[in-house]
Amino acid sequence: MTPELTMRPRLAPGCRLNEKTPEPRTLLMPERALRLNGPSLEIVERCDGQHTVQQIITDLQKIYSKAEPKKVESDILGYLALLHDQRALDFEPESPARTP
Amino acid sequence: MTSAVPQPLALVAEITHRCPLHCVYCSNPLELARRDRELSTETWSRVFREASEMGVLQADFTGGEPLARTDLADLIRSARAAGLYASLITSGMPLDEHRLDELVRAGLDHLQLSYQGPREESSKEFAGANAHAQKLHVAKWVKDRRIGFTLNFVIHRQNLGQLEEMITLTEELAPGRVEFAHVQYYGWAFANREWLLPTREQLDRSLEILKDAEERLRGRIRVEWVVPDYYAKYPKPCMGGWGRKVLLVTPTGDALPCHAARVIPGMSFENVQERSLKQIWDDSAAFRKFRGEDWMQEPCKTCDRRAQDFGGCRCQAFLLAGDAAATDPVCSLAPKRSIVAAILSEVNSAPMQTAKQPDWIYRPNPA
Secondary structure, eight states: OOOOTTOEEEEOTTOEEOOOSSSOOEEEETTEEEEOOTHHHHHHHTTBTTSOHHHHHHHHHHHTTTSOHHHHHHHHHHHHHHHHHTTSEEEEOSSOOOOO | OOSSOOOOOEEEEEOOOOOSOOOTTOOSOSSOOOGGGSOOHHHHHHHHHHHHHTTOOEEEEESSOGGGSTTHHHHHHHHHHTTOEEEEEEOOTTOOHHHHHHHHHHTOOEEEEEESOSSHHHHHHHHSSOOHHHHHHHHHHHHTSSSEEEEEEEEOTTTGGGHHHHHHHHHHHOOSEEEEEEOOSSHHHHHTHHHHOOOHHHHHHHHHHHHHHHHHHTTTSEEEEEOOGGGOSSOOOGGGSTTTSEEEEOTTOBEESSTTGGGSTTOOOOBTTTSOHHHHHHHOHHHHHTSSSTTOOTTGGGOTTHHHHTTSOHHHHHHHHSOTTSOOTTSTTOTTHHHHHHHHHHHHHSOGGGOOOOOOOOOOOOO
């Protein structure tokens, strides 16, 4: 599903970034691992239940200011939907998430 | 092939063979390790550190039943301290909320709970124990905590008729992920194969049901399945290739390329008490034996798919064709495919209705 701009994505239970540095950053999840770099890492680092989808888009449009803003937005929405389908992400409703 | 040694991604930590269940399809070897020969907490901690230094990302705690080790929380803590993702593959027996909290505090990332089917009778018949009610409790406790949660249903000829019930139960228990694992025929499952291998009709029906569930539950529960490879056109890329992605350490410290590797005659496995995990992975004869492509025979040697499936499973090649370097006989291109074809023909010619009551060989509990 495509998230609403007001939703606050949060990594699902059992999904987290690896803690080892300076290894490549990796999203660890049950039975799988995804290597992250560039935009994918920038996005996942913001999936903390605090940032809204709109805030993530705004942040990345600033970081990747040479890219077409609409393209950045659609890429982010597509990536969030993909992670959600893989059950790596929950979309928390509009009110700020409680701390775990 | 390239000469560089690949980097392992997952460590299967088979920490004990002790288990309160007696599953007829257990993947443990027929010869089980005794408790007094199990590795110490300290040795496992070193293994986790060495694994992490080699690039391993995940530690899968399995057994036997990992909960049978009283130091499980310490083992999980040391795996996390080493930088690994800690996953527990369990029957949920024996477990209570207090112990689960202890494991979660130690850093448990993910728990996979195994089911023998959707009903109490399922665990009684296939695991030789009354485990179902306890599993329902465990599922609820896990849901109340913020860790990854997978349900694993082992499916086969005797319980495929209840697949839809299993999906209903999955929806009630609401894990993040569910696996429907058709039995793979090694260890105890190989011994019980005639009672477990499904018919073609059952298999086709099960795939329809699973594809439907996957679609319907998308975004809520991730649905995955493993098909019985006897029915496949091409073999599975077993373990992602021999000595390529995964290594397994047994309760007594032997490092193996897969669960079943011991069945292959003439193989000897080195022990983590004698050499480092990295030395064993890089240099041991066992890990080098079927790594890469030099060992392959025709048709694998020149097959376009050899970098995809690595010739299939070495243990299965030995179990079915009597030659561990042969093309996996489940492959439609294998010279020994006729062996699998004969097994399937027998399974599919005996109508289910007239099949007699299974005469199970139950896995015992080691001393």
